Amino acid sequence: MANQLRSGAILDIIGSGNPERPVLQVLAVRHNVLQTMEYYSLTVSDGQLKCTFVMLTEPFLCKVTSGEISQYCIIQIDDYKYDGVTQETDHIMKVMIILGVTVLQSGYDVGKSIGDPLYLPHLFELSRGALLGLVHEGKGPKEPILQILAMKSILVCNQQYHRVFLSDGRWSSNCALISQRLTCKVLSGEISQNCIVQLNIFASQTMPDTSGKVLTISHLTVLQSGADVGRRLGTPEPFHIKKWIIQSEPTIISIQPTEQSTKSSDSESAASSAEQCGSNIATSRTYSDMKQSAYTISCHTDSPHWCETFKNRGVYIKEAKNLTEKKHLAQ
Structure with a gap:
């Protein structure tokens, strides 16, 4: 049975690898209502990882109510889309919406979880493509969602700041500085490598002792800890703002x-x-x-x-x- 599962399929799905008809195991089924839409959320496993960001909507709800899709069953995803869904908090989180599914083996026949898959948390959707506009032109989303890839303590005008390496999923750059008022969040570990943050107050400006423009961040909200995320999201292309301007x-x-x-x-x-x-x-x-x-x-x-x-x-x-x-x- 373990050989049936498509190992690595979950990472392929969220990384836009588009695996063809991946075979997964259903570990849990939950009934949910979002605004006026009724749906079932599934916890699925590929044998290595398990995740909860899977939605089953019409016309497949009858497969759950009939018991065809149940805990431990093996399913083949015939068609799906990985897209953003607005939550009640107005944040956008990406989910896998199942558009076609075939049950290969019933949960009763399997009877247990296959392997010992690690939990992959439900991740917020990054403001893809926003970083270049925010830094270079001062334009972009009002409160963009970005990922912190790395941090480094630096001195600017004899004052200590933390330079952060940010990613929007498409671009990445070390063009941002966290203000001193946020130092306590860095020292406590709340702001850490791989965490997902929402920028609340920020400005694009040229500062002394720095090369090119920088994004100075005065206030941010940590949406998901670095420990929960645990990795870099996507394959963002790095750019250096000074180099980018010179080339233009x-x-x-x-x-x-x-x-x-x-x-x-x-x-x-x-x-x-x-x-x-x-x-x-x-x-x-x-x-x-x-x-x-x-x-x-x-x-x-x-x-x-x-x-x-x-x-x-x-x-x-x-x-x-x-x-x-x-x-x-x-x-």
């Missing part, structure tokens, strides 16, 4: 004075400085130094961030297919 900066192709401008030694120096960066990256300092005359700057860029940066500095932007012309107006 435009590369200079040419810098030419406008017909109306008269070159001065300062402006020539600024242009020379910019041209030296041409084969590499154009920095904001290059543009801010151009104060003596107007320049037409041609460069490749597709970054909305830099378009806004140029506009804020009096740079006129004209789109032309893959080439963006920027005219720096004389100040």
Whole structure:
């Protein structure tokens, strides 16, 4: 019987591995009502892990009431979806919703739990894709749900903070700082590696002695402890905010004075400085130094961030297919 179970199927399901028709054992059946929807929640096992985040809805409720689906029975999941469901607390938790099921062996015939599976807790759904917008643009969910992957104590302006490595399930970065008022939660172990948190009060800003923007967290709620979660959720792609911004900066192709401008030694120096960066990256300092005359700057860029940066500095932007012309107006 143990060989029937699809070992590792539960981790494949929550990791979007999409196992084909996994065979599981039902360890418990519970009747529930969510708002106006009646459903049964199942505790299932693949022989290695067991979990409770499985929903059985119409038209399969009759299989429970008839006793076909019961404790210890072996089932084959013919079709399912792994999706978020809003709980009464308004938090979204992912569950496996069964859309097709076949009972392979009755609970009466099996009569016991197969193996000694470890409990896998019901996890909150992370705010997937939110991290990049929160840090770089200051935009995103009002109270995002993220996972803390690691922490490190650092000094910023001679004050101790904890830098945290965050994940939203899609992106991960060490771009966040926990404020000093939350230090007690770190020392007590409430905020720990792998825990799932909801950010309540936070801001994206540039701080002294740090590279690039950081997300400063003033208040958060621990939704699930690191011990309960026990692992990294998904396979988030790491990014460093400073590196990400540099890659988005435009590369200079040419810098030419406008017909109306008269070159001065300062402006020539600024242009020379910019041209030296041409084969590499154009920095904001290059543009801010151009104060003596107007320049037409041609460069490749597709970054909305830099378009806004140029506009804020009096740079006129004209789109032309893959080439963006920027005219720096004389100040």
